[in-house]
Amino acid sequence: MNKIIKIAKLIYEYTKYGEEGDVVGKTRAIDDVSLEIEKGDFVAILGHNGSGKSTLAKHLNAIFLPTEGTVWLGEMDTKDTDHIWDIRQRAGMVFQNPDNQIIANVVEEDVAFGPENLGVPSMEIWERVEKSLKAVGMTAYRRQSPNKLSGGQKQRVAIAGVVAMKPDCIIMDEPTAMLDPHGRAEVIETVEELNRTEGITVVLITHYMEEVIHANRVIVMDDGKLVMDGTPREIFSQVEKLKSYRLDVPQMTELAYELKKEGLPLRDGILTVQELVDELCQYV
């Protein structure tokens, strides 16, 4: 299979400096992580605040460089400064706060910002902007001011800005943390669609367990280490273990787990309302 991301024995340390600029200590944010991600995968990364997941994500497009070990995006080593712009083009990032990543006064200009900086010819920029806005369902807003958009719409514009760079991979660091339920659904559906139809590899960091259900792989981090790795069903079957990592399970998984403790013979790893309904009806 085709690996888009390869991480080998990655270690990343933050250095703590004292009053006089002397080194007073080191914090190991990533501790010997090795990981490979297939092209076209939808990978979710879970972990509590401070577990190292954002630090890991920032290694994927060379915002951070390894203290030890190596990260490859395709064939490119992220430490190789000659490739830095290629890497940033091929792996785009979307952050938590929509207001921090929109810079232009008009939606379509904001989306054009990336390809413009790549030196793409004007005609092609327009084509890319058109296509990207269509992909995130924001074409109707192309001439509006981003200020008048909702949080979910702003995040979709930010995603369009990444899509216009024609990336292989989109890395999203809690893109829905500041959104209402409708905005959250809107962003997740957009990302799923891009993954499904355009084949773009997605790496999604989130604290909402419900958003992870549609990923085809879930990775759990704790204390800078990779501690669990599997399909959503495999991961969410381990309710107690997840709780020990300060995490949670989707509400339906929790309910099924509680019912099972009361003696109902339900299977492990139920994720959705529909699955629980089917399982209960089969039993009774």
Place this chain on the structure above:
Amino acid sequence: MSIRLEKIDYIYEPDTAFPVHATDHVSLTIHDGEFIGLIGHTGSGKSTLIQHLNGLIRPTSGKIYYNDKDIYGDGFSMKELRSKVGLVFQYPEHQLFESDILSDVCFGPKNLGLPKEEVERRAKHALALVGMDESFYGLSPFELSGGQKRRVAIAGVLAMEPEVLILDEPTAGLDPKGRDEILNQVKKLHEENQMTIILVSHSMEDVARFASRLIVMDHGKVQFDGTPTEVFRHYKELETMGLAAPQVTYLMHALKEKGWDVNLDAITVSQAKEEILRVIKKK
């Protein structure tokens, strides 16, 4: 103790081509000791509404009464109101600014002009309320996790010894455990210190678990006001407002459709569990 709003109207950009009614003739009363969940999509007017409650913004028209006194009436002390009605903003940890935690929490009561001993007593008490002991006092805010920083910020408001605590999405960006910790602490403040709580949240599951009254805002108006069970009966209308019901509600409706004789009012995991077990035993 109560806060009464009468026809609060707040217009952003009045006298321009784009006036926006952020709150549109909202009338409601907040009673002593309530735990209120305030929900609504982004831009529905929730944040504008809560900023009226301690006089941070003044309504374009309408009256606000605190203990039956008009807060814009003659001789009303706005300073006292702000110490009685504490407001925790979104991402409050961005407002931490002192070099250590104890000093940061002391800042509010110090500004009330209290003696030094009283300031420290309040700060230490407030930190204890959010579950932070002496070992944290000397730490820099930078040495704390996201959830811990947020608890310090909440302690900063608690040190003012408010009667009403308003929290604007206090769990945004926290991991599940951090979310539970904050919410359980808020619940404790409500139960043990009889504090009135207003919780602004985007999580239907959280308000279902903690609030005893739900207020739903849409287009600057209060659309629903009742117990969580009553409000979530309107789950279809909630969806058209960009909201939803807890997943449990959808499960109950789906089971009912399959012929299960379940009570549709279950809105939390534990209620749903009891209800499903009850029906199964009968079968």
